[in-house]
Amino acid sequence: MSRRELPHNLAAERAVLGACLKSDTAFWGVADRLRSDQFFHPLHQQVFSVIRDICTEGRLSLSLVASRLPAEDEEGRSMMSYLAVLLKDAEDVGSVEDFVPDIAEAAARRQLIHLAECVLKGVKAGEKGAMDIAADASAAILDVMQVASPKRPQRIGDLAQSVAGAARMANERDVMPGFGTGLPSLDEIVGRMGAGDLIFLVGSQGDGKSALAMQVGMHVAMSRPVLLCQMEMTAEQVAARELAAASGITVGDIQEGAFDFAQRDAMLQAQQWLAGPDMMVLDDSRMTIRQIRAHCIALKRTRGLGMLIIDQLDKIKSEARHKDRFERLAEITGDLKVLAKDLMVPVLVLAQRTRGAQRRDDPTPQINDADAPSIERDGDIVLAVWRKESWLRQNRPHKDAGAEKHGNWETQLALCAGKAQVISLKHRRRKPFEERTLKWIGKLTRFEELT
Numbered sequence: 001m002s003r004r005e006l007p008h009n010l011a012a013e014r015a016v017l018g019a020c021l022k023s024d025t026a027f028w029g030v031a032d033r034l035r036s037d038q039f040f041h042p043l044h045q046q047v048f049s050v051i052r053d054i055c056t057e058g059r060l061s062l063s064l065v066a067s068r069l070p071a072e073d074e075e076g077r078s079m080m081s082y083l084a085v086l087l088k089d090a091e092d093v094g095s096v097e098d099f100v101p102d103i104a105e106a107a108a109r110r111q112l113i114h115l116a117e118c119v120l121k122g123v124k125a126g127e128k129g130a131m132d133i134a135a136d137a138s139a140a141i142l143d144v145m146q147v148a149s150p151k152r153p154q155r156i157g158d159l160a161q162s163v164a165g166a167a168r169m170a171n172e173r174d175v176m177p178g179f180g181t182g183l184p185s186l187d188e189i190v191g192r193m194g195a196g197d198l199i200f201l202v203g204s205q206g207d208g209k210s211a212l213a214m215q216v217g218m219h220v221a222m223s224r225p226v227l228l229c230q231m232e233m234t235a236e237q238v239a240a241r242e243l244a245a246a247s248g249i250t251v252g253d254i255q256e257g258a259f260d261f262a263q264r265d266a267m268l269q270a271q272q273w274l275a276g277p278d279m280m281v282l283d284d285s286r287m288t289i290r291q292i293r294a295h296c297i298a299l300k301r302t303r304g305l306g307m308l309i310i311d312q313l314d315k316i317k318s319e320a321r322h323k324d325r326f327e328r329l330a331e332i333t334g335d336l337k338v339l340a341k342d343l344m345v346p347v348l349v350l351a352q353r354t355r356g357a358q359r360r361d362d363p364t365p366q367i368n369d370a371d372a373p374s375i376e377r378d379g380d381i382v383l384a385v386w387r388k389e390s391w392l393r394q395n396r397p398h399k400d401a402g403a404e405k406h407g408n409w410e411t412q413l414a415l416c417a418g419k420a421q422v423i424s425l426k427h428r429r430r431k432p433f434e435e436r437t438l439k440w441i442g443k444l445t446r447f448e449e450l451t
């Protein structure tokens with residue numbers, strides 16, 4: 001078979017290259033599923049390989065890509081104009097990832113044709129026995145399969161060996177795998193947040209979900225990079241909150257510049273302290289899982305990734321059409337589980353409780369409060385943060401309700417003022433329905449251990 005007759009899809013190759021030239025996010029979205037030798041056209045192989053190098057260096061530009069390629073293509077066109085055409089054509093192609101299967105399929109077919117030709121040649125030459133030829137062929141077929149599906153079944157014995165190895169290391173060196181939350185009493189119910197864990201944190205509006213997630217994230221960021229996809233606040237608002245928490249000055253006072261000399265010093269110290277944790281904030285009000293994934297892969301390759309936090313579930317954009325909200329959230333939570341497994345980091349996702357759940361006779365959080373039953377299905381750990389104080393304040397008895405009701409209300413309020421409960425509603429590795437009470441410092445949006 002001549003080279004021209006071999007399976008290929010040049011249009012798909014051009015579309016992927018054009019999109020990757022346009023943005024490194026597009027490149028990282030396909031980077032773990034395409035190798036340069038899967039492109040059919042030799043120039044395309046070169047272009048993709050140069051884009052990979054430049055994206056890894058983090059400085060993608062058309063001129064830099066052109067500078068690392070021959071000045072002209074095989075038809076004598078200038079490389080710069082060839083790349084510019086690729087870039088322009090990519091404007092209308094839609095999602096770059098849709099072209100990856102076509103390129104990978106054509107590459108796998110070419111590999112199989114090559115393999116079949118080798119088997120035929122080997123049989124005709126008569127130098128090797130049939131069993132040897134078959135063994136070589138089956139190893140080559142496994143390679144083709146591995147490219148198409150990088151995961152392979154693993155022996156339970158090998159898996160047990162690595163799990164036991166990690167356990168021994170933790171035991172001997174006192175280095176535990178995964179991450180703690182930074183709050184000892186929370187650790188008692190959550191345990192270690194490990195690779196591939198999908199953790200949901202459910203709570204009513206204003207109960208401190210963002211604050212708790214950020215606090216846990218900052219703790220993890222002391223040892224490993226953390227990405228916060230913040231769809232509710234701006235990155236500056238997140239930073240102002242962290243400055244407030246570290247300095248003890250409220251966000252309002254920071255924003256209004258209302259602080260004295262000593263506080264000014266505290267803010268400077270907080271600013272210096274905040275230079276330490278490797279916390280990255282991405283504030284975009286609507287993101288798809290695919291976009292989040294691309295950012296995570298880029299970070300993983302450049303500086304590493306210890307944990308991903310998404311604030312919050314409701315804001316994640318779906319790419320498919322759905323009958324209703326349940327179907328949309330079910331698809332998203334399923335994709336989040338795949339994302340956590342692929343990235344091999346804990347993924348913490350915040351979810352809002354419905355207003356209906358807060359109107360129940362017993363408003364204590366339950367697992368189905370988030371209006372997304374798939375949270376229970378896909379989450380490895382489901383936690384709820386609950387501030388009864390806030391609920392009581394919103395449900396003050398009517399002024400004519402009588403002295404007894406008012407008295408009860410005030411007693412209950414006094415009991416839970418400045419406190420928050422964290423309840424474990426599902427845990428794959430621990431006893432669920434455990435709960436711990438923390439101190440809530442509203443003005444600093446921070447949780448502390450109860451003394």
Ligand SMILES: Nc1ncnc2c1ncn2[C@@H]1O[C@H](COP(=O)(O)OP(=O)(O)OP(=O)(O)O)[C@@H](O)[C@H]1O
Nearest residue numbers: 203204205206207208209210211212250442443445
């Ligand atoms: N200066 C302040 N004094 C007292 N409480 C404050 C102050 N600033 C913020 N808070 C409280 O902090 C809480 C907000 O915390 P956080 O944003 O973490 O909650 P959330 O559960 O993520 O809310 P949402 O669902 O709206 O994002 C609110 O209850 C708010 O009243």
